[in-house]
Amino acid sequence: RIDAGRLLASLEALGRFGALPGGGTNRLALSDADRAARDWTVDRMHALGMAVRVDAIGNVFARYAGTEQRAPVLTGSHIDTVRTGGLYDGNYGVLAGLEVVATLREAGLRTRRPIEVAFFTNEEGARFQPDMLGSLVAVGGLPLAEALATRGIDGATVGEELQRIGYAGQAPVGAPQVDSFVELHIEQGPVLHQQGLDIGVVEGVQGICWLEFTLEGCSNHAGTTPMALRRDAGLVAARITAFAHELALRYGGRQLATVGAVELRPNLVNVIAQRAVMTVDLRNTDGAALARAEAELLGFATRCAAEQGVVLGQRRLARFDPVAFDPTLVELVAQEAQALGLGTLRLPSGAGHDAQMLARVCPSAMIFVPSVDGLSHNPGEHTEAHHLVQGAQVLLQVLTRLANR
Amino acid sequence: RIDAGRLLASLEALGRFGALPGGGTNRLALSDADRAARDWTVDRMHALGMAVRVDAIGNVFARYAGTEQRAPVLTGSHIDTVRTGGLYDGNYGVLAGLEVVATLREAGLRTRRPIEVAFFTNEEGARFQPDMLGSLVAVGGLPLAEALATRGIDGATVGEELQRIGYAGQAPVGAPQVDSFVELHIEQGPVLHQQGLDIGVVEGVQGICWLEFTLEGCSNHAGTTPMALRRDAGLVAARITAFAHELALRYGGRQLATVGAVELRPNLVNVIAQRAVMTVDLRNTDGAALARAEAELLGFATRCAAEQGVVLGQRRLARFDPVAFDPTLVELVAQEAQALGLGTLRLPSGAGHDAQMLARVCPSAMIFVPSVDGLSHNPGEHTEAHHLVQGAQVLLQVLTRLANR
Ligand SMILES: NC(=O)NCCC(=O)O
Numbered sequence A, B: 001r002i003d004a005g006r007l008l009a010s011l012e013a014l015g016r017f018g019a020l021p022g023g024g025t026n027r028l029a030l031s032d033a034d035r036a037a038r039d040w041t042v043d044r045m046h047a048l049g050m051a052v053r054v055d056a057i058g059n060v061f062a063r064y065a066g067t068e069q070r071a072p073v074l075t076g077s078h079i080d081t082v083r084t085g086g087l088y089d090g091n092y093g094v095l096a097g098l099e100v101v102a103t104l105r106e107a108g109l110r111t112r113r114p115i116e117v118a119f120f121t122n123e124e125g126a127r128f129q130p131d132m133l134g135s136l137v138a139v140g141g142l143p144l145a146e147a148l149a150t151r152g153i154d155g156a157t158v159g160e161e162l163q164r165i166g167y168a169g170q171a172p173v174g175a176p177q178v179d180s181f182v183e184l185h186i187e188q189g190p191v192l193h194q195q196g197l198d199i200g201v202v203e204g205v206q207g208i209c210w211l212e213f214t215l216e217g218c219s220n221h222a223g224t225t226p227m228a229l230r231r232d233a234g235l236v237a238a239r240i241t242a243f244a245h246e247l248a249l250r251y252g253g254r255q256l257a258t259v260g261a262v263e264l265r266p267n268l269v270n271v272i273a274q275r276a277v278m279t280v281d282l283r284n285t286d287g288a289a290l291a292r293a294e295a296e297l298l299g300f301a302t303r304c305a306a307e308q309g310v311v312l313g314q315r316r317l318a319r320f321d322p323v324a325f326d327p328t329l330v331e332l333v334a335q336e337a338q339a340l341g342l343g344t345l346r347l348p349s350g351a352g353h354d355a356q357m358l359a360r361v362c363p364s365a366m367i368f369v370p371s372v373d374g375l376s377h378n379p380g381e382h383t384e385a386h387h388l389v390q391g392a393q394v395l396l397q398v399l400t401r402l403a404n405r
C-alpha cells in the first residue's frame, strides 16, 4: 500500500515552487520556478535509486529497473502549471508515480518490466503552444527543430529556455520503446465530484483546436473619429469572442469555446485599437462537430473583420483530434479500481493530457480523481486527500499488473 | 508674419523626444521622454527671454511681458502624447505660441497685456485619468492633493512622477489671473480635410464620459468547465464592448463609443478569464444624450455581469459636460481667419482640450487646422505645412488683438 503521508507531503513540497501568495502556483513551462521544481523532482528520483535521463525536448524519465530487460511500463504527467494553477494538476501524476516506486522499493519488490516515471515539458501550453509539446515531440508528432524554435507568449523560444535552465538533454526523441502508458490526473471538471464517485475511468480525450487571430485595424482618436470611419481591431475581437460563446451554446452537447487571452494595442482609453491578438480554444468530443465549429468560427471572423476594414491573420496554435484510449487498458483500470471497492465512472477527458500523445505509440489509459467543484487552472483547485491516496493506490495496482505481464 | 521654417523645424525637433521607429511619438505624461521634451521646451522659452514658472501640478507657463501690468492673454496646449501619437497633437499649439512670441520679439513689438504660453500636464489622459488633468487642477476643478494621488496605468502616481522628473513646481494652482485663453490645435477629425477648408472656428467641446469596469469572474479550465458553469470575465467584457458600439450606432448623431483598453487575467489560451479591466469612452455634443448613453451602458453592464455570475466594479475616470466657448472670442477667431483670406468652418471639437478647462475661468476659444484623413492618436497623423503656418498666423493675429485690447 502506498504511504499517504509521504504522497501528500511531496505534493505540498512541490507546490512551493512558484507558489502564489494566496495559494496555488504560477509555474509556466521552462521558467525559473519550473527549473527549481524540476531540480527538486530529479533529486527525488535519484534518492529512489532511479536512473534519470533527460531528452532533447526536456522531458525527464526515471527508471526503476525490472527483473527483465524489456520495454518499460511508463507513467507520469507534467509539473508545469498555468499562471493561476493549483497544486495537483500534473504534479499529482508525477509524484504518485514516484510514490508507487517508493512503495515497491520499501517492500523490496521489483516487477518484470521496468517502471518509468516521466514528466513532460510544457504540457499546459500556457507559455508555448501547442500544449502537450514535450510528449508530442517524444512520440515523433512534431519535429524537434520546430519545437525548439517555438516562440512563447513572452518572445523566448523553447530551445533558448531549455538551454538556460539546463534541461536540453541528450536522450533522443521520436521513437520511444514503451510497453504501455498510464497517467493519473485530477479530473479538473465537475463530473466525479457532482456524482460522488471516487475514480474516473478515462475512455479518451476530446478534440482540441486552438486558434490565434491577429487583427490589424487603424489607431485613431476616440473622440474625433465617426463610428462609420473606424477600423477598430478591439471591436472585432469582442465580436469574435461573443460569437464563439454563442456558437458553443448553439452546438450544445460537449462543444466548448473560450477566449482566454486578448491583447490590444496601444491599449489606451481614448485610442481606437490598432491591433488585437486573441486566442480561441474550441473543444468537442465529436471530431466532426469540432471541425464544423472551427470552420464556422473562421467564416465569422473573416466576415466580421472585413466588415470593419480590419485585416485578419490567423494561426492554428494546436489541433488534436479526439483520442480513444486502449480498451484493454481502460478495462484494467476499471477492474483494479472496483477491486479496491471504489465507485467508478467511465468518462472522456475535457483537458488535454500527455496520455493522448503517448496513445499514438503504445496502449495508453488514464485514471481520474475528483476535483472539488470542478475547479482547475485556479489557485483554489482542490482534491480531497482520501481521493489523492485512492488514486495513487489504483495506479500502484495497474502499474504492477502491467509490469508483471 | 510668423517664420514658417522656424515653426516647422521646432515641430520636428520636439518630435524627437519619444520618437517611434516608423514615425510619430510615444511620450506618455511624466515619462522620461516627457521630461526631455519639457526640458527642451523650457530651454526654448528661456532663449526667448520669457519668465518661466512651473506650478504644483507641473503645468509650465512662460511670460512675454506686455507694456502694462495686466492679466495676460494665455495660449498653449500640451506636449504629452499617447503611445501611438503624432508630431502635432498638442505640440503644435505650444510651439506656435512660442513662434508668435519669437515673431513679436524679432519685430521689437510688445503688446499691452503680457502674452503667456503654457503647456499643461497630462492632457491626453492616456497614462493618468482624467484627461486635461493639469488644466483642470489649474482652474480649481480638481483638488491638487487628489490629482497628485492619481495612479496611472503603470501604478505610479502623478505626485511621484512629478517629483521624479523635477516638475513639481512652486507656483500655486486654483485661481489663475488670466484675461483670456486661445488654443491652436489640429482638428484630429476628418471634417476640415474633407471639406477642403483651412481653419476650424471651434464653438465648443463635446461631452466626455470615461468609465472603467472591473469584472471579477472565476478562472477555470477551458477544456473541462461546461458553458453553463462558467463565470467568464472576458466574455462580459466582450459583450459590453459590442453593446457600446451598437449603442453609439443606435443613438446616431454625434454619439461615439470606444473600448480602447482591455486587460484579462491570467490572459492564457486555456484559462477562463478570472478578471477583466476595461475602459469605455463615450462622447456626445448633446449632454442629455450622453447622460442617457452612460445610464444605458451601466444598466447593460450590470445585467450582463449578473447573468454570467461576474461581479461588476465601476469607476468614472472622467466626466465633462459639453462646453461652449466664448461667443465674442469665437467670432474674433472667425474674423481674423477670414481677414487672412482663409476658408473657415464653425464646428465642435471631438477631442477634449485644455481650453475646455480654461473656459471655466476666462473667455476661451480654439483654432483648428485640418488633419489629413482625420487621422490622430496615430503615428501617421499629418497636417500640411501650409495649414500649420496659416494656423500660427491666425493665432498671432488673435493674440495680438486680444493683448492690445
Ligand atoms: N491537463 C491540463 O490542464 N492540460 C492543459 C492543456 C489543456 O488546455 O487541456
Ligand SMILES: NC(=O)NCCC(=O)O
Pocket (backbone or CB within 6 Å): A221, A222, A223, A270, B089, B123, B124, B125, B131, B132, B188, B350, B351, B352, B353
Ligand atoms: N486632444 C486630445 O487628443 N486630447 C486627449 C483627450 C481626449 O481623449 O479627447
